[in-house]
Amino acid sequence: MFDRLYDDWSSLDNFQRTRGVLKMMAKIIYSLWKDGNNDPLIMAGSLPFADTDTRNEFTYYLPAGWDPVVDRDIDGPRAETVAIENHDARLGAVHACRRTARTIFLGSAPTTSSQLVRGIEMERVLLGSAQPEQQLGLYEDALRRLGDKLHYLNSANSRYWFDTRPNLRREMEERKKRFKDREDVFPTLRQRLNNLGGCFGGVHVFTGSADVPDDWTLRLVVLAPDSPYSKTGPNAALNKALEILKSRGEQAWHRTMQRRSEPRRQPPMYRQRCNLLAS
Incomplete structure (x- = not known):
């Protein structure tokens, strides 16, 4: 952590x-002591960004726009990291999400124009987050959760960094x-699917069976997305298709029923092949 402060933050x-x-260290140590923190080491993941004085000390040196990043993605009562830990007792027991987010913030927030590669590697994230004798798998899982949920966290080539702009x-x-x-x-899906043609004499997108003409033409009926197909459980698509067929x-x-009552005829190609074999 001292290397990050001396090398990265001193470039600001x-x-x-x-x-x-x-x-910075004076504020960090005082806040941890005041909260009764018992971590064996003061690491990047231990930074008490929920403490206003500590957070302001860090964001003071950064460009405008970092306060919402800390409040929403890193630490504090409304942070997404806290919400994830509250729903997963494994991660919440060691504050894995908050520790991981703090480590990424410390290593990636001080960005300069001379910096060629942004972010810190996964190995360094784990090194700054996990405490002795803790399972690294918890923090790897936390990192995956953060990648799916956080608003300002970015990643590329196994490197992670925070930015004041929301990720894509x-x-x-x-x-x-x-x-x-x-x-x-x-409506957008209907507009695009209506352009389908090919061998179909008509394409009927998200329409009821009453709007499909009762004739001999081969027609394509497209079911709406609210009638999805499922291999297991209730199959809304199959039920809807049966409803239309009935x-x-x-x-x-009428023409379908008439078609069913007619004797089955062999296709011309089939009869031609039979005649050829018999000759």
């Missing part, structure tokens, strides 16, 4: 290497919440 403007590190995945998830299935998604709205399929 207004950060005095010796005085700045001593001031979370930005996509946030945008998806703006759209509703029936009002936005279904009746056309409130009436029966």
Whole structure:
């Protein structure tokens, strides 16, 4: 942790290497002592960012925009790391998510223009998070959870870093919440699927059976996404398909019933092959 402070954080403007590190460590040690922390080592994962004085000391040297990152993704009562640990007792028992996020923050927040590669490697994340005799698998699991849930965490080539801009995945998830299935998604799907043609005489997308003509034409009926297919459990797609086959709205399929009552005829190609073999 001292190497990170002396090497990485001292590259920031207004950060005095010796005085700045001593001031940070004084706040860290006092906060940990006040909270009765019993960790055998003060590591990057031990940083008490839930403490306002400690957090402000770190964010003071960073560009604007880091307070929401800490509050939402790293530490504090509303942080996503706390929510994950509250739902998983294994991770919560050792504060695996918070320790992992703190380590990534310490190693990646001080970014400079001369930095060629962003982020810190997974091995260093585990080294700064796990305490002696703890299982590394817990922190590897925590890192995977953070990658799926956090808003500002980025990763590439087994390196991890925080940024003040939301990552692409979370930005996509946030945008998806703006759209509703029936009002936005279904009409777009219908518009694109209606362009299907090929061998079908008609394509009927998300329509009821009453809107499908009762004729001899080969037609494609596309079920709506709210009738999904499932190999196990209730199969809404199969039930919907059977419902369409049984009746056309409130009436029966006249041509289909007529077709079923006709004697089965052998296809022309089949008869031609039989004649050829018999000759």
